[in-house]
Amino acid sequence: MVFSIDSGQSGSLLPWSPKVSSGRNTHPENSMPGISPARILRSRRRTVSLEITTEGELVVRAPLRAPETWILALIEEKRDWIERKIADMQNRPSPKKRHFATGDEFLFLGKMYTLVVLAESDAAVTLGDHLYIGERRLPECRDLLIAWYVEKAKEILPARVAGIAAILDYVPKKIRISDARRRWASCSSTGTLSFSWRLVLAPPEVIDYVVVHELVHLRQPDHSERFWKKVQDAMPEYAEHRRWLRENERMLAL
Numbered sequence: 001m002v003f004s005i006d007s008g009q010s011g012s013l014l015p016w017s018p019k020v021s022s023g024r025n026t027h028p029e030n031s032m033p034g035i036s037p038a039r040i041l042r043s044r045r046r047t048v049s050l051e052i053t054t055e056g057e058l059v060v061r062a063p064l065r066a067p068e069t070w071i072l073a074l075i076e077e078k079r080d081w082i083e084r085k086i087a088d089m090q091n092r093p094s095p096k097k098r099h100f101a102t103g104d105e106f107l108f109l110g111k112m113y114t115l116v117v118l119a120e121s122d123a124a125v126t127l128g129d130h131l132y133i134g135e136r137r138l139p140e141c142r143d144l145l146i147a148w149y150v151e152k153a154k155e156i157l158p159a160r161v162a163g164i165a166a167i168l169d170y171v172p173k174k175i176r177i178s179d180a181r182r183r184w185a186s187c188s189s190t191g192t193l194s195f196s197w198r199l200v201l202a203p204p205e206v207i208d209y210v211v212v213h214e215l216v217h218l219r220q221p222d223h224s225e226r227f228w229k230k231v232q233d234a235m236p237e238y239a240e241h242r243r244w245l246r247e248n249e250r251m252l253a254l
Contacts, residue, residue, distance in 0.1 A: 053089075100142055116130045116131065117138065131145075133145075
């Protein structure tokens with residue numbers, strides 16, 4: 001759900017060698033005007049990754065002991081990529097600012113629904129020609145909408161997985177609905193498929209692409225040419241749906 005590059009290979013703490021100029025000021029405010037990292041997140045990882053979030057911010061994920069000068073040198077080295085991806089992300093469609101009031105618009109299965117507030121009502125979220133909610137529930141509108149989407153995801157996603165898995169002869173061990181923000185879905189080494197509830201905002205055919213993608217990972221855990229060949233065999237038009245997801249991911253947020 002973000003642009004990312006990973007600088008290095010697993011197996012060593014800092015395998016990459018950024019070019020550091022001793023004469024250059026490497027303070028973020030001076031070396032990278034306008035695109036300083038929003039966050040540097042350190043963990044017990046072995047590589048450094050640069051990510052552009054759906055908000056167009058640069059996030060750096062780095063090993064605990066990675067020197068800050070090395071991180072800043074990598075940012076400078078990848079400056080063109082960062083600027084290009086930030087511009088790309090900021091030019092993508094994004095939802096209008098929401099006030100959780102009558103007139104707000106929300107996606108569900110690729111279709112836009114207008115929120116209608118029912119006067120003097122305590123009704124929960126319901127779907128008809130519009131999305132409806134009682135006026136007395138407005139203070140908790142966002143939480144109720146998320147809960148509604150999660151319930152719909154629990155109804156829709158496992159059913160789509162089961163149907164496609166039967167056709168393609170895959171048998172996932174378990175299906176989970178998650179609150180993941182950084183990825184749409186994942187496949188564990190034990191055969192568990194996890195899907196973000198946010199996927200139910202997307203069109204059904206895009207959901208099916210993500211399902212096919214994760215099912216293929218059950219037998220092909222990488223993203224090699226062989227993996228993409230299997231995805232294409234299962235869904236010849238997958239590239240169109242993959243592109244839609246990439247270009248519209250900012251719309252799939254609440």
